[in-house]
Amino acid sequence: MDLVALLAIQVLYAIASLALISVGLAIIFGMMRVINLAHGEFLMLGGYAAIVATNNGVNIWLSMLVVAPIVVGLIGVVVERTIIRFLYGRMIDTMLATWGLSLFLVGLTTAIFGNTTVGISAPLGSFQIGAYRTSAYTLFVIAVAAVVLAAIFAVMRWTRLGLIARGTMQNANMAAALGVNPPRVYAITFGVGAALSGLAGAVLAPVSGVFPTIGVAYVAKSFITVIGGGAAILTGTVSASALFGTINQIATFVTTPVFGEVALLGAAIVLIRLLPQGITGRFFRRGL
């Protein structure tokens, strides 16, 4: 029984971390059809932002939940204004440009922080489930993911900003004919996507540590999740994270973490083979 509870928490944690690292990418891709190959580096920058802020005396919660998203969100807006906006509708060019940006950011952070792993310790203790101990931070990550997803849903569904974002995503020219300024919507969207990536990178920093090339580890998983999820940003991210997170964690539990990753990749290949449009290309089409 205790073991089942422990496993359930670990599965939820796997789902939550997948959803967290993917949702920024999903927003940027889903709304703007921009494939951001620097996504992993946005996560990495979020980690560094949190660590640097904490080391300079900022409260660790503030660093992770406020400083990191703001810093990376601003970086995102600058990137959109200086690079991405000239490349809309040119998918290959955006991929090349963001790939270049990703290399640049890795180089820059290596020059500043060195090629070593820095960390902050998980600021919560552990708790007991029957005979097992597990880190309370796990629950915190799950809670952050839940709050982030709920907040995105609420903004998209119930605010004027969310309405304008959805309308612009469906038909930017018609939105413009009604008085909406699409470039502004895109800049905000890109900034929000980057901010969420910064938040994810910061929240996961105490778990995995941060080093300049950590983005590579994140980026593959988040792309798999976004592609597996399909067109609907939220439902897609949630359903793909749920599927892949569960498979990953159960395989890890039964065998080893390495095999867990293999199972995740295998599941992704099978899924894309069966549902080329992703889960929401086939199910939950009406979802956000």
Add this chain to the structure above:
Amino acid sequence: MMLDVQGLRTGYGRIPILNGVSFSVNEGEFIGILGHNGMGKTTLLKALMGFLPATGGRVMFGHDDVTTVEPYRRARLGLGYVPQGREIFPGLTVYENLRMGCSTQDSAEEDIIAAVLEEFPRLKALLDRTGGALSGGEQQLLAMARCLCGDPRLVLLDEPTEGIQPSIIDEIVETLQRLRAKRGLTMILVEQNLDFIAALSQRILIIQKGAITREVAPAELGDASLVGEFVGIAT
């Protein structure tokens, strides 16, 4: 004068479509535009809305020179657009489509939409449907209602009767006549349906090969030989 177009040139990429279009529209006027398929009627409306860059000429909207102004700014200045094919947001509900139409307005959305729905009672029962799930006729009514939510001074209306049954066409004619009386609307109407254009327009401009070549009165549309020359598929 509400709109003054002088020598407007535009096209798609390097392909020129309009080679110097000139005309003007007075406040409160309904102007019809008639021409064979592919003569550039839609292109003209897109250019007026700012979706195609002018390669020559000038467009004055009221006292503003809008020749190089972006579409969203033209919308905010009071240009309304109901495109050919309606371009309803397919994944938004009817009500949300109308809310998008309120983007230029400062006053409360609910009030604006309630007032517009009085003009389009048929939409009242459809508010929670998604736009993509409406019939062509319903989409046309929605596209016009959405445009009116922005309280435009000049409406560009592109082939509203395309693929629509006669009873709804009559409804559209009545609605537009009522709106003209009530809101003092000005309109540029592109149409192939001669009865429709004759019932609504005060002047009709003929567009041929990317220029306005003639102006006729609605009564002249009864003349069969004239009509064969200007509408339908070009021979």
